[in-house]
Amino acid sequence: MMPPLSGRLRLITEMVPACGTCADVGCDHGYAIISLMLSGKVKKGIAMDVRPGPLAAARENTEKYGLAEKLDLRLSDGLASLSPCEADCVVIAGMGGPLTVKILTEGKDRLSPETVLVLEPQSDKEKVRRWLEEEGFLQEKEVYLEEEGKVYSVILAVKSSEKQEKLTPAQLAFGPYALAAKDPVLKEALKDRLRLIRNLKGKLAEAATEKAAARLSELNGEERNIMEALSYYKEEIILASASPRRKQLLETAGFAVRVQASDADESVVHTADPADMVCRLSRIKCESVAETVSEGIVLGADTVVALDGEILGKPKDEKDAERMLSHLSGKNHQVYTGVTLIHRENGETAAADTFYEKTEVFVAPLSEEEIEDYIAGGEPFDKAGAYGIQGGFSRYVTGITGDYANVVGLPVAAVYRHLKELGKKA
Numbered sequence: 001m002m003p004p005l006s007g008r009l010r011l012i013t014e015m016v017p018a019c020g021t022c023a024d025v026g027c028d029h030g031y032a033i034i035s036l037m038l039s040g041k042v043k044k045g046i047a048m049d050v051r052p053g054p055l056a057a058a059r060e061n062t063e064k065y066g067l068a069e070k071l072d073l074r075l076s077d078g079l080a081s082l083s084p085c086e087a088d089c090v091v092i093a094g095m096g097g098p099l100t101v102k103i104l105t106e107g108k109d110r111l112s113p114e115t116v117l118v119l120e121p122q123s124d125k126e127k128v129r130r131w132l133e134e135e136g137f138l139q140e141k142e143v144y145l146e147e148e149g150k151v152y153s154v155i156l157a158v159k160s161s162e163k164q165e166k167l168t169p170a171q172l173a174f175g176p177y178a179l180a181a182k183d184p185v186l187k188e189a190l191k192d193r194l195r196l197i198r199n200l201k202g203k204l205a206e207a208a209t210e211k212a213a214a215r216l217s218e219l220n221g222e223e224r225n226i227m228e229a230l231s232y233y234k235e236e237i238i239l240a241s242a243s244p245r246r247k248q249l250l251e252t253a254g255f256a257v258r259v260q261a262s263d264a265d266e267s268v269v270h271t272a273d274p275a276d277m278v279c280r281l282s283r284i285k286c287e288s289v290a291e292t293v294s295e296g297i298v299l300g301a302d303t304v305v306a307l308d309g310e311i312l313g314k315p316k317d318e319k320d321a322e323r324m325l326s327h328l329s330g331k332n333h334q335v336y337t338g339v340t341l342i343h344r345e346n347g348e349t350a351a352a353d354t355f356y357e358k359t360e361v362f363v364a365p366l367s368e369e370e371i372e373d374y375i376a377g378g379e380p381f382d383k384a385g386a387y388g389i390q391g392g393f394s395r396y397v398t399g400i401t402g403d404y405a406n407v408v409g410l411p412v413a414a415v416y417r418h419l420k421e422l423g424k425k426a
Contacts, residue, residue: 002038003031003065007147008120012093013041015118015141015154019088020044025078025103026095030058033091034065046087048076079107089116093154097124101131108135117157125153126172132157133167142175144185151189153178170228179232187233194226231256235419240289240300245390245409250299253412262300264288274306275356278338283354286340294347297419300340303409305385307333315386321375324386330365333385334358335407339415341422351422357411359402361389366396 005013009032016022016036020043024033027047036042045067047058055073062071074081079090090111092100100121111117117137121128132139138160144153153175167176178186197219204212204219234256239247242261250257262285269280286300305312307327315321338356342349366374374393380386387393389400389407403411 001065003034003061005031005035007145008093008152009035011143011145011152011154012091012118012120013039015143015156016041016089016091017116017156018042019116021046021087022089022091023048023079023082023087024091024093025076026050026054026092027058028054028094030054030061030071030073032093033071034058034061034067037067037071038065042089044072045070046072046074046082048074048079048081050075050077078103079110082107082110084110085112085115086110087115089118091118091120093118093120094122097121097127100128104131104135111159113159115159117155119155119157120152121155122152125155125175128155129167129172129175133164133172136160136164138162138164139175139177142178142183144178144183144189146185146189151185153186168228170225173222173225174229179229182233187230190226190229194223194230197223197226236296238289238293238296238298240285240298243301243409245388246301249405249408249410249412250415253416260289260292260298262286262288266302272309272311274304274311274334274336275338275358277311278302278304278336279340279354279356280338282338282340282356286342290342290344290349293344296344297422298342298344299415300342301337301410303335303337303384303406305333305335307331312385314382314384315380318375321380321386322371325366325371325374325380328363328366328385328387329371330363332360332362335361335385337406337409337411339411339418341415341418343422353418353422355414355418357403357406357414359400359404359406361397361407362399364396364398370396 012032013035018041022033022036022042023046025048027033027049030047033045033047037045049055052075055075059073062068092103100119119128129139136159137157139155139157141156142153144151171179174186201216201219204216234254236256236258237250239257239259240262247257247259264284266281269277271277281302282300286298290298312324315324336356336358340354343351377392379388379391389397403413405412
């Protein structure tokens, strides 16, 4: 039989590594350390508390669970009754951040370089994380838990001799590991807190007092930290393209983007079908980058313009640009963008998808002078069809049917839809 554990205590016991001796500071009823000993995860347990009452409750429970002769109960102010290097793991849970820091500071001579810390501060967690950083501890893991309307987090920290990067304000506030791991409980807590902050800011702005202004400044700082933290949750796309327009389109849509341009040989694709062409080109670009990626989503794309059975790519020179623009003048044409998405996991392709979008574009009649002026501006040379709808050429576009972003270079809405489907396939 095991003692009853709340979700919070269960998480704490899960974070404790298998070890010889574990000291539980502020043991309360002793359920956590008793569970660790009964499971065999901990060979020797030390339960410590500054108050006689919790120790009496812990003693009663040790007898109930048959550990009266095995669990060491100590009346102790923090780590004071712990001998130097006695514990392989120290648990400090259920206390405020300042008290946790006080116990660690006053008792750090009791810790060995190998001592693992499992900490569950219930307030001012930033102060605990800052202490760990200053004392050379690596915050190896942190997990958030929501239980009965309250959010808890448990930190696993180990001493590290390696130089670590200084934590950002958001990492100090919410934990570097939890942010990097995109902890889902933390994400919901951040969103809830952000809504509350913005509501409070609205009320404080109306108050227009010195005290309200000071509080508003504090909330602005907290809001900045939350926004930085939420940026970790943006879905990262590894873009197999050097196109600044595609990168900007993805970032505007809320994706985090890492560019890793493809060096695939595009000359191997020969087809008169524009849809087939962009799909095949996007696939070879994406695959060439994906094979170098062990984890993540890789996106490859290719765009062409089609008119009267001719596929218009990027112009070779001014003469080629003039020919293309003269051909587009006063007509409607089609823009095709092919997209390939590859989801990589553990160095393998977990899922892949290729699709294309087509947009109809209507162009006003262009004079020779207008074509010459547009070419002189230098805009046509890195764009399919020798024009960019988002630039100076926009004055000549009388209408479109379909996705505007597709003409710019990437149908972002379609990418988002297919990403959701890709997640289901993986």
